[in-house]
Structure formats: structure tokens, C-alpha cells
Amino acid sequence: MIWLTWRQFRAPLLSVAAVLLVLVAALAFTWARVSDLAGSTGFTGCRAAACETAAQSFLAAVSSETAGWLYYVAIGVVLALPVLLGIFWGAPLAARELETGTYRLIFTQSVSRRRWLLVKLLIGGGAAALCTGLVSLVLTGWAAVIDEAEGNRINPLIFMARGIVPIAFAALAFVVGVTAGLLLRRTVAAMAVTLLVVAALQVAVPLVLPRLLAQPVTSVAALDLNAPFGLSVDLSTKEAHVDIDADMPDAWILSATVVTSSGAEFRARADPACLPSEDMGGFSEACRTWLAAQNLRQKVTYVPGSRFWALQWREFGVLIAVTLGLSWFALWWIRRRLT
Template structure:
């Protein structure tokens, strides 16, 4: 069964592993230069990265993020849906192979290959990007590169991509079992996987490890502040906590209670034409601070990176195991 399963999806596997090899070769050629540059430049590395390396940085991010989705769509969804669609599963079942063994061979080999492909991609990209990651987490001021805890970069670093790939693969298999049509199963797999990838960093990841909290005074010369939503919201930027992921923040009044930004602040910023001048903004912030307003910021510190990595890995592997149990139950009772 293992050999038969391998023959059925070896073409897809060969294409993906070849693409991973090409990416790894490109990273291996340019990576040592980036490490040498970091040793001499330190956190200022972010200002010295070449345009080609910047392109490779973003290409690596996209590659790691794309691998699990590709695996779910092109490995997982068709693996069983195609056999159910064409009826070839009867051939295996009529030769003394039980349904559970048939399914286990497909899930086992596919999940192992999926985690290997995602793990190799993540390893290569994480190694190449590590000088930039260390520079950013060490205080390198940049709007170009992501801290490792940033929701975009986090999913493309460490061990989490392996769990994402396992989940995407089993999700595709489960949807293929239920839908029994290859193309609809592929489309549904992509949609559901994308939805989960949005939901987890938006509502779940921030609660997987203990957060830190700080209160920032609203005053000129303090923490950098910006204005959003027509002066109805204030955002504090924690430059003194490099690499942190700000999960939430709110404005507090003089009593220490969450409060909306008073309308007097927007009135202070109003001008007859054009945006307010910098000195006017600073004066308005000073007036707001004199009323006792301050900004409370909740964040995940950079040191929580590996805690969040392992907890999220366990979460996705748990989902993959739950879907595996669903597949076993479904194929025993529903597939005929």
C-alpha cells in the first residue's frame, strides 16, 4: 500500500521538492554574505540589505506560507477524492486491504512528506533570514522587515510551518472524503485553510502565552504616538521593546478606566486647510496628557517566540489528529 500510494502522488511530490531545492540553493549562495554583514553592522543591517536580498527575503516568506496551502490543495484534496470519483478504491478493497489500512497508508505517507517539505522550506528560509530577524528583534528600526512575532513572519519561521502542512494535508483528505469530487475539494480546502490562517493570528495566537502590559504617557518626547480614524484613536509604538507584537491597546482616562479619545483632541488638531503641523500635534498631545490620559499597550515580548511556536504547533497537530479520527470514522460508515 505504501508503494502504491507513493506512485499515485509522486509527481506532485517531485514538483514541490524540486521547487524547494531550487529555493534552498538560492538561499545557500547568498546566506553567508548576509551573516557576515550582520556581524559587522549589527542592528543597522536592516539599512544595508541589497535590493536583491530584500526580494529574496519576501520570496522566502511567500514560499513558506504557500507550501502548506499547496500541499492541502494538490496533495491532500485529490488523494482520496480522485479515487472515490473514479471508483478505483474498490480495486484495493476487493484485494483484502481494509479501509482503515488503505486510509492509514495514504495519510501516513502524505503527512510525513508534507511535514518534510514544509520543514525543509522553513529551515532554509529561517536560516537565511536569521541575520535580519536578529537585527530587527535587536532594535533595528525598520518599516521594511517583519519582527519574528509579526503575524506574517511568525507563520514562516521555526517549526510551525510543519504543523500547518500536516493540518492542511489532512484537511484536504477529509474534504475529499466528504465532497468526493476533486476540484470542489481543492477549492474548499484552500478556502478553509485560508480562513483558519486568518482566524488563528487574529483571535487565538495572542492568548497562547502570557502577555506583558505597559502604560505609555501621552506626552511629547515620550513613546512615539500616531493618530488613526480621524483622531478618534491613538496608537503607541513600543520602540523600547524591540521585536514585540502589540496585540491590543486602549486609551485610559485620569481614573485609569478605558475611555474614548475626547472630542477636544480632534478640535485641537483641526486646521483650516491641510494636516496639522508637527508642533501643533505635539501641543495637542501635551494638552491630552495634562488631562491624565495615557495609552495602555498589551504585547507579546520577543522572548515568547518559541513558547508560541510550540503551543501553536501542538494546536495544529491536535486539529490534524482530530481530522484523522474524523476520516477513519467517515470511511468506515459513510463511504460505499
């Protein structure tokens, strides 16, 4: 069974592996250059205040080189790979056998249907995880210094293309493809459904899962009126509301609100000085004074960058659990319901 699986799977496996090896080689060749740039712009080993400008000049230097677009290509590949593997490896696996009738050849040999599917899932899913893991982990290492300069490694979109989460996602996408093929029995339909389901998961997972798993931190501090903020006043009710743009390096900000000393969100009848004036010249001093007198605080809920690996493992665990559940369903289906 292992031989047959390998024989049927080797062409798609080797063609994908070849493309990925080119990408990995490109990352390997530019690795030293990225480190050099980090050193020459002074980002490596920078201290406190100097870091921000050093990071800016480092990122500017990187973006003008090959590494600049390679960064985006590699992120694109890691994000697209699970969908592609689900469509081209997973969906045809059972659907093609059911569609062309060859299932009647293989299922009447001395191999049970469940064993047939189990071997195919293990080898195909393992290969999908391995290929994606290779690219993702190399990219995570290669882009580590860039991520540090950007301070956005924990940001959901970047987070999805780093570490071990793509591995679990590829395994899940593969099993989604196989299951769609089993249920629909037609290759093209299974591919289309796999595309829709995996793409929807890829949008939904970063939106939902980190919020559930991250255990965000909340910090409350006095509102700094010298930092940029936005004041909005409802013209009919005269109700004032302050928006802030919390900027925190290496953190994923879930929410930032302005609260009063009681902890409730600040909404109050605006001082006449804060109403929009004819000259549109920004806040008047009187308005600032009024705001300062309100004793406002900013309340920021965020996930610190230091949680990166803990969150990676949690998300990995959830996705792998879903993958195993779906695999179990496919194994049950092929035994009990396929006939």
C-alpha cells in the same frame, strides 16, 4: 500497502521536493552573504543606541541584493506550500480513486479501508510536514539576523512563516484535502474546497490563535507628550481622545491606549485651546499644557519577542490536535459512511 502508496505518490512528491531543494540551495548559497552584510554594516555585535541605525543600513544593504527578493520568495513559498500540498497532494488522494472507480479494485484486496487510509495519511501527511519543515527551518535560520534587524519575528504574518508552525499547517492542509476528497468524491470540487478552507484558515489562524495562546503582557507608563501622538476631538460633543503609535522593538503590539490615572480610557471634554483652529498649525502650547495636566498614561498590551518559541510550540500543538481530530474523522468516515 506502503509500496503502493509510495508508487502512487512518488511523482508528486519528487516534483515538489525538487522545487523546494532549489529554494533551499538558493538560501544556502546566500547565507554567508547575509552574514557578511550584517558584519560589514556593523549590525553584528552592535551596542544599544547604535543598533537602530546599523539595522537600517543592514536591511537596506540586504534589500539591494539577491537575498532581498529571496527573503520574500521564501516567505511566499512557506505560506503557500500548505495550500498547494492540500490541493495537489491531499484532495486527489481519495477523490481520484472514488472518481475513477479504482477504489473498487483496492478495497477488494486484502487491505481494510481504514488501513489503506491510515497508511496514505501517514506517508502523505509525513511528507507534507517534512517538505514544509525543511524549507521553514532553513528559512528561520537564514533569516534570523534579518528578523533581528526588523524586530518583527513575533508579528503574526512573519510568525506563520517561521519555525515549526508551517509544519503543523501543512499537515492540517493535507488532511483537509483528503477529507474534502472523501466527502465530495470529486477531485476538482475537492481541490476548490481545500483551497477555500485552507486559505480561510491561513487568514483566520494568525488573527485569532496568537491572541488566545500568547498571554500578552500589559505595561502602563506615563504618556510622553514629546513622542508622536494624535489628538482627535469630536466637533459636536467636544470630546477629546488621544491615539498613540506604540513602537516597541521585537514585540507584537495587540493594543495601545491612553488611560487616565483611574485606568479608564481617556475621554474628556476638550479644553477650548485644543479645538481645531483656523491656521491648522498643530497643537497650541496651551493645549499641550492642558493635556499634560490630565496626568495621562499609555497602556500597551503586547507579546514580547522572547515568547517566540513558546508561542510556536503552542500554536503547533493546537494545529496538530486539529489535524489528528480531522484524521480520526476521515478514518471513521471511510469505515462507516463511505458506503
